[in-house]
Amino acid sequence: MTYQLLPSGRSEIEYLRVCVRSGGESLMKRILSEKAFEEAVRYIPGGVNSPVRALRAVGEKPLFVDHAKDVTITDIDGNDYIDFCLSWGVFIAGHANPVVQEAVQKAILNGTSYGIPTVLETHLAKRVSELIPSMERVRFVNSGTEAVMSAIRVARGFTKRNYILKFEGCYHGHADHLLVAAGSGVATCGMSSSAGVPDGFVQYTLVAPFNDKDAVEKIFAEYGDRIAAVIVEPVPANMGVVPERDGFLQYLRTITQQYESLLIFDEVITGFRLTLGGAQKFYGVTPDLTTVGKIVGGGFPAAAFGGRKEIMSMLAPEGPVYQAGTLSGNPIAMTAGLATLSVLSEKGLYNNLNIKAEKFIAELQSILRDKGVVINSVGNMFTPFFTEEAPRNFDDVSKSNQKEFARFWRYMLSNGVYLSPSQFESNFVSIQHTEEYLSDVLEIVRGY
Ligand SMILES: *Cc1c(COP(=O)(O)O)cnc(C)c1O
Numbered sequence: 001m002t003y004q005l006l007p008s009g010r011s012e013i014e015y016l017r018v019c020v021r022s023g024g025e026s027l028m029k030r031i032l033s034e035k036a037f038e039e040a041v042r043y044i045p046g047g048v049n050s051p052v053r054a055l056r057a058v059g060e061k062p063l064f065v066d067h068a069k070d071v072t073i074t075d076i077d078g079n080d081y082i083d084f085c086l087s088w089g090v091f092i093a094g095h096a097n098p099v100v101q102e103a104v105q106k107a108i109l110n111g112t113s114y115g116i117p118t119v120l121e122t123h124l125a126k127r128v129s130e131l132i133p134s135m136e137r138v139r140f141v142n143s144g145t146e147a148v149m150s151a152i153r154v155a156r157g158f159t160k161r162n163y164i165l166k167f168e169g170c171y172h173g174h175a176d177h178l179l180v181a182a183g184s185g186v187a188t189c190g191m192s193s194s195a196g197v198p199d200g201f202v203q204y205t206l207v208a209p210f211n212d213k214d215a216v217e218k219i220f221a222e223y224g225d226r227i228a229a230v231i232v233e234p235v236p237a238n239m240g241v242v243p244e245r246d247g248f249l250q251y252l253r254t255i256t257q258q259y260e261s262l263l264i265f266d267e268v269i270t271g272f273r274l275t276l277g278g279a280q281k282f283y284g285v286t287p288d289l290t291t292v293g294k295i296v297g298g299g300f301p302a303a304a305f306g307g308r309k310e311i312m313s314m315l316a317p318e319g320p321v322y323q324a325g326t327l328s329g330n331p332i333a334m335t336a337g338l339a340t341l342s343v344l345s346e347k348g349l350y351n352n353l354n355i356k357a358e359k360f361i362a363e364l365q366s367i368l369r370d371k372g373v374v375i376n377s378v379g380n381m382f383t384p385f386f387t388e389e390a391p392r393n394f395d396d397v398s399k400s401n402q403k404e405f406a407r408f409w410r411y412m413l414s415n416g417v418y419l420s421p422s423q424f425e426s427n428f429v430s431i432q433h434t435e436e437y438l439s440d441v442l443e444i445v446r447g448y
Contacts, residue, residue, distance in 0.1 A: 028414055032076045036064040057402070057422040058409040068095035070432040073418060081418035082437055084427040088420070089237075089269050089381075090294045092353075093343045094432030100298050103339035107332055115326065120334035127341055128296065128304060131276045132267075134286045135306030139315060140329040144268035144293030145173025147303040148231070150323045151289045152177070154305070155229035155262045157314045157321035163227045165219060165261075167210040169239030169394030169424075172231055172266050176201040181394070210236055210393045211245050216255060224259040229289070231264040234279035237426035238269075239397045240383035241376040249285045256288075262311070268293035268303060269426065272341065274379040275350050282379070295344075298336030301327075349431060354379045357429035360438045367445050372404070380429040383420075384408070397424065408448060415444045 040047035048054045048062060055062050063075045071094055073083045083095070093100070125138040141147050152164055152175075166172065168181040179194040180202050206223060208215040210232075220227065230252055236242045256263040264287055270279035271292030280286055288311060293303030306312060314321045344350075357380035364384070365375045373384045376391060385391055386408070387400035405423045412419050420427050429438075 028077075028079050028416070030061075030063055030075065030077050030079065033063045034061060036076060037061050052422055052425070055421050057424075058406040058413075060410060060413065060421070070094040070096070071430055071437060079416070081413070081416050082433075082441060083418045084429070084433075085418055085420040085425070086428050086430055087299065088294060089273065089426065089428050090297070090299055092273060092295055092380075092428065092430050093340055094430050097340070097343060099343050100336050100339040103335050104298075104300075104332055107335040110331070112332055113327055113330055118329070118331050118334070120331050120338065121329040124296075124334045124337050124341075125304075125306075127338065128292065128306065131341070132271070132278050132280065132290060132292070132306075134280060134288075134308070135290050135292075135304075136309045137312035138304050138306035139312070139323065140302055140304045140334070141323075141325055142301045142303065142327055142330075143173070144266075144291065144303045145175055146325070147268065147291040147293055147305040148172040148178065148264075148266055149175040151264050151291050151305040151307075152229060152231065153323065154307075154311060154314050154321050155264060155289060157319070158311045159228040159260070159262060161226050161228040161261070162204040163206055163223050164204060165206045165208060165216070165223075165227055165230045167232055167236070167394075168207055169210060169242070169397060170231075170233045170236050170266070171238030172233075173268075177205050180205045181207045209395065210239075210242060211248050212393065213246075213248065213251050216252070220255055220259055224261070227256075227259060227261040229262040229264050230256050231266055233269065234265050234267065234283060234285070235270050235274070235378045235381060237381060237383075239394050239424050240385060240391070241378060241381050241426045242391055242393065242397065243376060243378050244283070245392060249283050253285050253287070262288040262307075264289045264291070266291050269381075271295060272344055273381065273428075274354070276341075276344060295340060296337050297333050298338075298340035300330070300333035300336045302330065302333035302337055353429065353431050356433070356435070356438070357382075360429060360433075360442070363442055364445060367442065368448075371408075371448065372401075373408075381426045382429075383423070383426055385423065411448055412444065415447070417441055417444055 037047050046054050053062055066074050066076045071083050073081050128138050129135050172178045176197045179197055206219055208219055234249055253263055265280055267278045267290050272295040274282045289307035291305045313319055316322045361377045361382045372386055374387055374390050375382055375384050385400040386404035391397045402423050409419055
């Protein structure tokens with residue numbers, strides 16, 4: 001193994017590449033990660049390219065990854081961790097999945113971008129559309145942020161209305177007009193919004209608490225005929241997992257139809273996560289527009305938005321809504337997406353995954369109940385909250401004990417388990433988390 005970043009660290013690694021456990025207490029060393037971080041902050045703001053990676057919310061310094069396989073990540077000090085973050089939900093089929101890897105290795109020999117169409121784009125669009133039939137037309141972009149931003153532009157162009165309604169604690173990427181009451185990293189940093197976003201840019205963004213029909217009703221009574229779209233994470237995961245209650249999603253479908261507004265499901269996390277057909281299939285509620293990301297790129301920067309033909313035909317070159325991208329539909333990303341979806345298309349895969357996950361989460365809950373933890377979950381997505389009652393919205397989530405969460409997180413890390421590093425995130429069970437791994441994790445949790 002060579003460490004080009006830190007050639008001088010080599011002998012130190014050999015000396016320190018140990019994870020000594022004694023009496024359940026870990027003496028894991030992260031000396032090289034600390035050095036790498038010192039170096040990184042000299043060139044990169046905060047040393048990271050996405051804020052939550054800095055691990056500030058859990059009172060740690062970032063670890064630097066050397067490699068990953070299945071559900072194990074190995075840091076540059078040689079420590080192994082069982083990963084439940086999985087690149088924020090990308091690797092439902094595990095890190096370095098051999099089917100995806102082989103496809104990508106072949107594809108890369110043909111060149112990596114042309115700025116000219118390839119049939120791969122059509123193949124993946126067709127596959128996405130078969131699996132999520134409401135996405136009659138699909139356009140690929142490079143990130144979830146871009147997918148949501150573009151879906152909203154299309155919704156506004158189609159309805160000729162300006163307002164959008166989003167929910168507190170739902171995160172839809174970092175586009176200016178969506179950085180209002182956004183969960184995830186924004187919540188972690190304690191920003192209600194972001195500096196650098198002029199008031200005028202968010203003047204058309206309305207916000208309601210999640211699961212609150214009355215609040216939505218009131219907003220529609222006042223703004224209804226000016227609302228282009230309601231956007232929602234069908235399983236909010238960026239304030240930690242907070243499931244819908246009492247048919248909230250169906251209610252949103254009904255009221256948007258009543259006012260001729262569009263319903264956008266941001267399935268950047270949930271697309272291909274709970275079922276192949278996304279959360280819309282899981283809940284049986286069909287939106288007008290959908291965004292997918294994370295899983296669909298198979299570990300490469302790809303995402304997509306899509307919906308009914310007449311809405312999507314507003315897009316240039318067919319219609320007047322402009323949207324474009326130099327690397328959009330990138331052949332390597334399309335290849336990784338196709339390979340990932342082929343792995344996920346195995347019969348019974350989601351059923352087995354969700355049964356395994358639900359059993360694990362139930363055991364986790366029974367161990368942690370005494371420690372004042374409530375676990376919110378849907379299928380294979382889960383978040384432990386240090387609070388008495390299961391959170392129903394962002395307000396509830398904010399009242400949970402984040403110090404306790406951070407303490408628990410650090411305990412898990414020091415025992416070789418990498419949970420998503422914030423109270424405001426989801427953890428993911430993947431098809432590669434074997435029963436063996438899961439029972440090891442439960443054993444570690446028992447020691448907390
Ligand atoms: C991750 C995420 C995004 C943003 O995607 P990026 O690829 O990080 O830009 C948008 N919406 C949801 C629901 C997400 O989880």
